[in-house]
Amino acid sequence: MSSNSSTSGSAGDDSFRGRVLIVVPAWNEEAAVGGTVREILSALPSADVLVVSDGSTDDTARAAKLAGARVLELPYNLGVGGAMRAGFRYAVRYGYDAAVQVDADGQHDPSEVPALLAGLGTADVVIGARFAGNGSNYQVRGPRKWAMTVLAKALSKVARTKLTDTTSGFKATGRRALPLFAEYYPVEYLGDTIESLVIAVRAGCVIRQVPANMRPRRAGTPSHSPIKAAVYLFRAGFALLLALIRKWDVSVKPRAEADVVEGSVAL
Amino acid sequence: MTAYIIGIIGSLIVLGLIVELLRRRQLTEKYAVLWLVIGVIILALTCLGQTGLTVLSRAVGFTVPSNLLFFLAILFLLGVTLHLSWELSRVEDETRKLAEDLAILRLEVEDLREQKQRERQPE
Numbered sequence: 001m002s003s004n005s006s007t008s009g010s011a012g013d014d015s016f017r018g019r020v021l022i023v024v025p026a027w028n029e030e031a032a033v034g035g036t037v038r039e040i041l042s043a044l045p046s047a048d049v050l051v052v053s054d055g056s057t058d059d060t061a062r063a064a065k066l067a068g069a070r071v072l073e074l075p076y077n078l079g080v081g082g083a084m085r086a087g088f089r090y091a092v093r094y095g096y097d098a099a100v101q102v103d104a105d106g107q108h109d110p111s112e113v114p115a116l117l118a119g120l121g122t123a124d125v126v127i128g129a130r131f132a133g134n135g136s137n138y139q140v141r142g143p144r145k146w147a148m149t150v151l152a153k154a155l156s157k158v159a160r161t162k163l164t165d166t167t168s169g170f171k172a173t174g175r176r177a178l179p180l181f182a183e184y185y186p187v188e189y190l191g192d193t194i195e196s197l198v199i200a201v202r203a204g205c206v207i208r209q210v211p212a213n214m215r216p217r218r219a220g221t222p223s224h225s226p227i228k229a230a231v232y233l234f235r236a237g238f239a240l241l242l243a244l245i246r247k248w249d250v251s252v253k254p255r256a257e258a259d260v261v262e263g264s265v266a267l
Numbered sequence: 268m269t270a271y272i273i274g275i276i277g278s279l280i281v282l283g284l285i286v287e288l289l290r291r292r293q294l295t296e297k298y299a300v301l302w303l304v305i306g307v308i309i310l311a312l313t314c315l316g317q318t319g320l321t322v323l324s325r326a327v328g329f330t331v332p333s334n335l336l337f338f339l340a341i342l343f344l345l346g347v348t349l350h351l352s353w354e355l356s357r358v359e360d361e362t363r364k365l366a367e368d369l370a371i372l373r374l375e376v377e378d379l380r381e382q383k384q385r386e387r388q389p390e
Contacts, residue, residue: 052370072370078363086367093371187363 016117018097018175020047023087025080026104027054030063033104037067040102043110050090051104052083060104080169081187081196088173088182099181100172108170112212116172124177124205124252125197127163128170128212143229147236154240155197159207167193167236170212176252177205184250186243190236195243203250274313282306305343312336 022040026033033051040049051064055077064071072086084101091099098120102108112128119126148167155166167190173181180203186195197207285302288294294302315323317332324335 070374072374074370075366078366082363082367085363086370089367090371090374187360 016098016114016120019095020044020113020117021087021091021094021096021099022047022049022110022113023084023091023099023101024049024051024064024069024104025054025083025087025101026051026056026060026064027077027083028056028058028060029104030056030059032106033060034063034067036102036104036106036110037064037069039106040110040113041068044113047100047113048096050087052086054078054080054083079187079189079192081185081192084192085182085185085187088178088185091173092178092182096178097175098172099178101169103169107214107216109213109215112170113172115210115212116170119208119210120172120174122206123208124174125200125207126172126174127165127168127197127207127209128172129163129165129209130168130212130214142226143233147233151194151236151240154244155194158198158244159201161207161209163197163207163209165209166197168212169193170214177203180205180250180252184248188239188242190239191243194236194239195246198243198246199248199250202248203252205252271313271316275310278306278310278313282310 022044024033024036024040029036037049037051040047049069050072051060051069052072053061053064053074055074061071061073072090074083074086078086087101088099098117100113100116102110102113108128116126116128148165151166152164156163169192177200180200181196184199186192186199188195200207285294285299285306289299289303312320320332320335324330324332327335329335329338
């Protein structure tokens with residue numbers, strides 16, 4: 001396997017101490033996942049990489065294994081939310097101190113992960129935002145942009161901090177929020193971005209954003225049809241509404257040692 | 268009169284079907300109670316007959332007796348579908364969690380197997 005997860009690897013960063021798990025949700029990404037994993041491992045030599053193959057029907061799992069990642073193979077497709085929840089459950093089970101989502105398609109730059117991790121010093125969830133500061137190279141137009149603006153405004157209010165890019169998947173989750181997400185991470189469409197933030201806030205977590213660059217995808221093309229954008233607008237609005245009216249009886253424990261399986265197998 | 272007899276026979280068949288499903292353990296307890304109650308209500312309503320039903324519907328404010336039956340039926344079916352959606356959502360979430368944990372356990376088993384193989388080899 002890859003790096004032996006030492007109990008306190010510094011994850012290539014001076015301000016974050018603890019074991020870091022990079023979770024890469026991947027659905028039929030055999031073309032891109034290998035390169036992404038290798039890039040993560042070279043940028044963050046002390047972190048463990050966990051690829052969650054979300055019911056892939058291609059060679060995603062093998063490609064990820066060959067590149068040096070640990071691989072969770074979901075028996076059927078659960079969506080990004082389900083894949084991430086599996087990753088969080090794994091992180092909690094093995095006592096990681098932080099989990100960072102990095103998409104398999106290469107959009108997220110692993111060299112920016114330390115910046116996210118540094119943010120965990122003062123927050124429980126850190127979002128790598130595409131529009132703040134140096135992330136401004138990412139362009140969207142039309143309904144999709146309106147949706148993102150409305151979402152950002154609404155969620156900024158909920159989280160009582162300025163958020164500009166709430167649909168970014170590039171997120172770091174700290175020790176306090178991990179058990180919460182392991183249990184309640186939303187699996188519905190857009191739930192992994194919008195509702196997860198609402199749940200975290202309701203549970204008393206602190207959310208922050210740091211600027212991050214987005215790169216073009218390694219494989220596959222993003223869709224830009226107006227109908228799809230309109231559907232997106234509607235679904236995003238509905239997801240937000242649902243997130244806001246849902247009742248969440250959740251809370252996070254004050255920073256303390258969580259129960260973990262000791263002596264993680266064969267790591 | 269024939270309609271009355273057909274109605275009663277129909278209700279008895281429904282009730283019999285429910286009891287039979289219960290007997291064969293094809294319905295769990297929580298659904299069993301619900302459906303038994305429904306079966307008995309259907310039988311009771313049919314037994315009321317034309318005049319009884321008319322009196323009953325007038326009393327609750329329906330001019331046409333069949334409207335009372337339709338109203339009750341729609342209300343009940345709505346309730347059942349909603350309940351099924353609710354159950355399905357729960358079951359879906361449960362299977363999701365199982366799938367997630369299954370993936371983790373699968374990885375652990377693989378690790379253990381590899382570890383065992385490695386331990387054997389040096390000898």
